[in-house]
Amino acid sequence: MNLLxxxxxxxxxxxxxxxxxxxxxxxLDPQAxxxxxxxxxVANLPVEDPAHGHGAAPKHGHGxxxxxxxxxxxxxxxxxxxxxxxxLLSAGAVWQLAGRPEKVHxxxxxxxxxxxxxxxSSGAAARFAADWGFLLDPLSGVMILVVTGxxxxxxxxxxxxxxxxxxxxxxxxxxxxxxxxxxxxxLANNFALLFVGWxxxxxxxYLLIGFYFHKKSAGDAGNKAFIVNRIxxxxxxxxxxxxxxxxxxxxxxxxxxxxxxxRFATETAGFGIMTIIALLLFGGATGKSAQIPLYVWLPDxxxxxxxxxxxxxxxxxxxxxxxxxxxxxxxxxxAPNASMIVAxxxxxxxxxxxxxALVQNDIKRVLAYSTVSQLGYMFVAAGVGAYWxxxxxxxxxxxxxxxxxxxxxxxxxxxxxxxxxxxxxxxKARIPITHWTMFIGSLAIAGxxxxxxxxxxxxxxxxxxxxxxxxxxxxxxxxxxxxxxxxYMWRMMHMTFYGESRVAPERAAHIxxxxxxxxxxxxxxxxxxxxxxxxxxxxxxxxxxxxxxAFEHWLGPMFAAESAxxxxxxxxxASTEWLLMLLSVATALAGIALARYMYHWNRKAxxxxxASLPGMHRTLANLWYVDKFYGWxxxxxxxKGGGEAMGQFDNTVVDGGVNGTGWLTRLTSSLSIWxxxxxxxxxxxxxxxxxKVLSYPARLLQTGSVQAYALIxxxxxxxxxxxxxSY
Amino acid sequence: MQAIPPTYYLxxxxxxxxxxxxxxxxxxxxxxxxxxxxxxxxxxxxNLVAFSNAAGNERGxxxxxxxxxxxxxxxxxxxGILIALFRNKETVLADEVxxxxx
Numbered sequence: 093m094n095l096l097x098x099x100x101x102x103x104x105x106x107x108x109x110x111x112x113x114x115x116x117x118x119x120l121d122p123q124a125x126x127x128x129x130x131x132x133x134v135a136n137l138p139v140e141d142p143a144h145g146h147g148a149a150p151k152h153g154h155g156x157x158x159x160x161x162x163x164x165x166x167x168x169x170x171x172x173x174x175x176x177x178x179x180l181l182s183a184g185a186v187w188q189l190a191g192r193p194e195k196v197h198x199x200x201x202x203x204x205x206x207x208x209x210x211x212x213s214s215g216a217a218a219r220f221a222a223d224w225g226f227l228l229d230p231l232s233g234v235m236i237l238v239v240t241g242x243x244x245x246x247x248x249x250x251x252x253x254x255x256x257x258x259x260x261x262x263x264x265x266x267x268x269x270x271x272x273x274x275x276x277x278x279l280a281n282n283f284a285l286l287f288v289g290w291x292x293x294x295x296x297x298y299l300l301i302g303f304y305f306h307k308k309s310a311g312d313a314g315n316k317a318f319i320v321n322r323i324x325x326x327x328x329x330x331x332x333x334x335x336x337x338x339x340x341x342x343x344x345x346x347x348x349x350x351x352x353x354x355r356f357a358t359e360t361a362g363f364g365i366m367t368i369i370a371l372l373l374f375g376g377a378t379g380k381s382a383q384i385p386l387y388v389w390l391p392d393x394x395x396x397x398x399x400x401x402x403x404x405x406x407x408x409x410x411x412x413x414x415x416x417x418x419x420x421x422x423x424x425x426x427a428p429n430a431s432m433i434v435a436x437x438x439x440x441x442x443x444x445x446x447x448x449a450l451v452q453n454d455i456k457r458v459l460a461y462s463t464v465s466q467l468g469y470m471f472v473a474a475g476v477g478a479y480w481x482x483x484x485x486x487x488x489x490x491x492x493x494x495x496x497x498x499x500x501x502x503x504x505x506x507x508x509x510x511x512x513x514x515x516x517x518x519x520k521a522r523i524p525i526t527h528w529t530m531f532i533g534s535l536a537i538a539g540x541x542x543x544x545x546x547x548x549x550x551x552x553x554x555x556x557x558x559x560x561x562x563x564x565x566x567x568x569x570x571x572x573x574x575x576x577x578x579x580y581m582w583r584m585m586h587m588t589f590y591g592e593s594r595v596a597p598e599r600a601a602h603i604x605x606x607x608x609x610x611x612x613x614x615x616x617x618x619x620x621x622x623x624x625x626x627x628x629x630x631x632x633x634x635x636x637x638x639x640x641x642a643f644e645h646w647l648g649p650m651f652a653a654e655s656a657x658x659x660x661x662x663x664x665x666a667s668t669e670w671l672l673m674l675l676s677v678a679t680a681l682a683g684i685a686l687a688r689y690m691y692h693w694n695r696k697a698x699x700x701x702x703a704s705l706p707g708m709h710r711t712l713a714n715l716w717y718v719d720k721f722y723g724w725x726x727x728x729x730x731x732k733g734g735g736e737a738m739g740q741f742d743n744t745v746v747d748g749g750v751n752g753t754g755w756l757t758r759l760t761s762s763l764s765i766w767x768x769x770x771x772x773x774x775x776x777x778x779x780x781x782x783x784k785v786l787s788y789p790a791r792l793l794q795t796g797s798v799q800a801y802a803l804i805x806x807x808x809x810x811x812x813x814x815x816x817x818s819y
Numbered sequence: 820m821q822a823i824p825p826t827y828y829l830x831x832x833x834x835x836x837x838x839x840x841x842x843x844x845x846x847x848x849x850x851x852x853x854x855x856x857x858x859x860x861x862x863x864x865x866n867l868v869a870f871s872n873a874a875g876n877e878r879g880x881x882x883x884x885x886x887x888x889x890x891x892x893x894x895x896x897x898x899g900i901l902i903a904l905f906r907n908k909e910t911v912l913a914d915e916v917x918x919x920x921x
Contacts (some may be wrong), residue, residue: 794919794920796916796920797918798913798917799913
C-alpha cells in the first residue's frame with residue numbers, strides 16, 4: 093500500500109473528530125452545558141483561592157472514574173483515536189518516504205486559488221495560484237510525527253485531566269481541530285495553504301486559552317494571544333505576498349529551486365528584497381513562536397487548561413514559526429543579514445525569558461517563560477544556518493516540555509487547583525510518579541548529558557559558536573541562558589517537590605497521585621525525554637556509529653545547500669568542541685547546584701539575593717516591564733489615547749462637519765423660507781388680491797335677490813328688442 | 820264673419836306681458852311672482868294661437884299646448900320649492916331670500 097499518496101488523509105482524521113464533536117458532541121455529553129455555566133469556584137474546591145485558583149483543576153476527591161457515562165466514554169475513545177490514526181498513517185508514510193531515494197513527495201489534490209495572472213517583480217508572467225497540496229519531506233515528516241505523536245499522548249492525558257470539567261466534548265473538539273490545522277500547516281506545499289493552518293492554529297489557540305470563558309482573565313488572555321498574533325500574522329501576509337511577487341509562486345519546492353538556482357544574488361549588505369521577505373516572514377514567526385517583541389501573549393496563554401498549554405503553547409503550535417523559518421531556509425540563505433537578526437532576536441528572547449522565569453512563582457508561568465526561552469534557542473540555531481539543529485531541538489523540546497507541562501498539570505490536579513509554588517513543597521513522597529517523570533524532564537531541559545535536551549542544546553551552542561553566521565557572543569549568551577534554565581528548573585523542583593510542605597492544610601489532606609490515564613502519558617513522555625536525543629549524538633562522540641546521528645542524516649541533506657558552514661566545523665578543533673561541551677554541562681550543573689543551595693541548604697538566600705539586588709529583582713518580577721510598557725504604549729497610549737484622540741476627532745471634525753452642514757442647511761433653508769414667504773407666496777397672494785379687487789364691481793351684480801336678476805333679464809330683453817327694432 | 824286681425828290679439832297679449840312683467844318685478848310674494856310668470860306664458864300662448872290662426876296651420880297651437888304643459892310643470896316645481904322654502908325660512912317673500920350671493 094502506498095501511504096505516500098494518502099498523506100492528504102492525515103489531517104482529515106482529526107478534522108472528522110472535530111466536526112463530529114462540535115456538531116453532535118453536546119448530545120454525547122449532555123451534562124456539559126450545566127457544568128459550563130457554573131462559576132469556576134463552584135466547579136472547584138470550596139477552599140479555592142481566587143488569586144491562584146485555576147478552573148483547569150478537576151474536582152478533587154471525587155474519584156477518577158469516568159462519570160459522564162457512555163457518551164463521555166465514546167468521546168474519550170473517538171477523539172484520541174482519530175489522532176492515533178493520524179499518527180499511525182504519518183508513521184507509515186514517513187517510513188515509506190525513508191525507503192525512497194528521493195526524499196520528497198508532493199500530493200496535489202485540488203486547485204484552490206485558480207490564479208489571477210500577474211507579472212513578478214522581475215517581469216515574468218506568473219499566476220496567483222495555490223493548490224490543496226501536501227508535501228512530505230524529512231522536515232514535514234518530523235513535524236507530523238511530533239504533532240500527532242505528542243498530540244496523541246496529550247489527548248490521552250486529557251481524558252483524565254478534563255474528566256470533571258464542563259465542556260468535555262468542546263475541549264476534545266477544539267483539540268482535534270487544532271491537530272487538523274497544525275497538520276495542514278506542516279503538510280502544506282505552499283505558503284498560502286500553510287497560512288490556512290497558521291491562522292487555524294491561532295484560532296484554536298484562542299478558543300482553548302479562553303476555554304474557561306466564564307473567567308475574565310481567561311477571556312482576556314485569549315484576546316491578548318489573538319491580537320498579538322494578528323500583528324505577527326500581518327507581517328507574515330506581507331512576506332507571503334512578497335514571495336508571490338518575487339518568485340511568482342508560493343510552492344515551496346519551486347521557491348527552493350529558484351532560490352538555489354542563482355537567479356537571486358545573496359544579499360550580504362543592505363536591505364534587498366530577500367532580506368525584506370525573510371524579515372517579514374520572521375515577523376510572523378515572532379508572533380506565533382513568541383519571540384521578542386511579541387512573546388507577551390504566551391505566558392498569559394497559561395490560562396487555558398494545562399493539556400492545552402502542553403500541546404499548543406509548548407510542544408507544537410509555538411514551534412510553527414521555527415518550522416516556517418526552516419521551510420523558508422532557501423530564502424534566509426540569500427539573506428544573511430536577516431538570518432543574523434533572527435539569531436540575535438532568538439538569543440535575546442532566550443536570555444530575557446529565562447531571566448524572568450527565575451523569579452516566577454506560578455508553576456505554569458515558569459514553564460511558559462521556559463518555553464519562550466527554548467524557542468529562542470531554536471531561532472538561534474535557525475539564524476546561524478543550522479536548520480536541522482533547530483528542528484532537532486524542536487523535536488526534543490516537544491517531549492520534555494510536554495512532559496513538564498503535563499507534570500505540572502498533575503501537580504495542580506493533586507493540589508486541587510493550586511498553582512502557586514509558594515504553597516507547594518514536599519510533594520515528592522505524595523505523588524512519586526509525577527515527581528520522577530518531572531525530574532527526568534527537568535534533567536532533559538537543563539541539558540544533563542544523556543537526556544534529550546542535552547544533545548539538541550549542545551548542538552545549538554556549538555553551532556552558535558562555530559557557524560560562520562554565529563559568534564562568540566551568541567554562544568556566551570546561550571550558555572548563560574543554559575545556566576539560568578538549569579537554575580529555574582531546579583528552583584521549581586525544590587519549591588514543588590522537596591523541603592517541607594507549605595500546602596494549605598485543607599488541601600493537604602486530599603493530595604493524591606493522578607490516575608493511570610494521566611501518569612502513563614507522563615511516563616511515555618519521560619521515556620521520550622530520555623531517549624529522543626540519541627538520534628542526534630554529536631559528531632564528537634566518535635565512538636557511536638552513524639546510526640546514532642540519524643536525525644542529521646535525515647534532515648541534513650534537505651538543508652545541504654543552506655548549510656553554509658559545511659566545512660566550518662573542521663575549522664574548529666575537536667578540543668574546542670569538547671571544551672565547550674564541558675562548559676555547557678558545567679554551567680548546567682552549576683545552575684542546579686546553585687538552586688539546590690539557595691532552595692535547600694540556605695533557605696534565606698533567595699530573599700537575601702533579592703534584597704541585595706533590589707532593582708534587578710524588581711525588574712525581573714515585573715517581567716522587564718515589557719508587559720507594562722506595552723500596556724502603557726499600546727493599550728493605554730495608542731489604544732486609549734488613540735481612542736481619546738479619535739473621540740476628539742469625532743467631536744470636532746466629524747461632528748463639526750455634521751454640525752456645520754446642519755448650520756448651513758438651516759441658513760439656506762431660512763433663505764428659502766424668506767423666498768417662499770415673500771416671493772412665491774407673495775405672487776400667489778398678489779394674484780388672489782388682484783382678483784379680489786378687480787372682481788369687486790362684478791360682484792355687486794350678484795345680489796342674491798331673484799327679482800333683481802329678473803329685472804336685469806327684462807332690461808336685457810328690452811335692450812335686445814331695441815337693438816333689433818332699430819334696424 | 821270678419822276674422823279678428825292678429826293685431827288685436829297682440830294688443831291683448833302685450834297687455835298681459837306688461838302686467839306679468841310688472842308683477843314679476845314689483846311684487847315680493849313668490850306666489851304672486853309665479854302667477855305673474857303664468858300671465859307672461861299665457862300671453863305667449865295667445866300670440867302662438869293668434870299667429871297659428873292667421874297662418875292657417877296648427878303648429879302654433881301645438882306649441883301652445885307644449886307651453887301649457889311646461890307651465891304646469893314649472894308651477895308645480897316652483898310651488899314645491901316655495902313650500903320647502905317656507906318650511907325652512909318661514910317666509911314667502913322673495914327679498915327675504917337672498918342667500919345665494921357673494
